[in-house]
Amino acid sequence: MSRGWLRTAALAFLLAASCSDSSPVAATQIFVLVDLSKTWLNPGQQERNRNALTETMAGIVQAANDSSVDQPIEVQERAIGSGSLERLLLCHVRLKSTIAPIASSAPNEVNNTRKLASYLNGDSCNGKVLGLPPEQDTEISSALLSVGDWPGRGAKRRILLVLSDFLEETDAPSELPADMTGFEVLLIYRPVSADFAMPASMRIRMDEWRQLMTERHAKVEKVPDTALSRQLIADYLIKGIGK
Secondary structure, X not given: OOHHHHHHHHHHHHHHHHHOOOOOOOOEEXXXXXXXXXXXXXXXXXXXXXXXXXXXXXXXXXXXXXXXXXXXXXXXXXXEXXXXXXXXXOEEEEEOOOXXXXXXXXXXXXXXXXXXXXXXXXXXXHHHHHOOOOEOOEOHHHHHHHHHHOOOOOOOEEEEEEEEXXXXXXXXXXXXXXXXXXXXXXXXXXXXXXXXXXXXXXXXXXXXXXXXXXXXXXXXXXXXXXXXOHHHHHHHHHHOOOO
């Protein structure tokens, strides 16, 4: 079975799923890509991973309280692992705040940031990720391609937060999306043990990923996960880093 056929089938499924909700495309789309490789998601890094995911989601919630971040806000958590392109979302929620305390009837939609925080850091989202076993492959390009395929016409902002060691571990790497115009990308990187023996390797790897996305017209920033905080994420979502 060809990867092209699988990509077509996966895209058709995602489009059908998105069309089942009559709501228009969210004004702000936030995609959180999480590395499920043995070098990132492993028992020895459990607390570090928990902190990284908690701070990332808390930063999203903090930014969602800022009037400069347009609603509706859609947040998706996606896997970087085996078969990244064909995978279902790890979790998916949409925030559309309302003044009246009326529960939304739309699937996966919440109407205030308290509910958003509860969902993102609960068992349906971050808790699910932390409970997954490490995977053999790390298909970063496929994960990025799956985001590029997601319907985005009409969105004001499309933001990618990628938590990974950025080691592409696969026998059949995909091409990146041909055009990433409109994407704002924050690469949140973590070195692997081999990088400490060759300190330049992490920098070279990150520069290569940044160049690949920049050539496709994305706006790309990078930061080590040791510097990650909810305030950093909120600042990035509200005003961007380096602006």
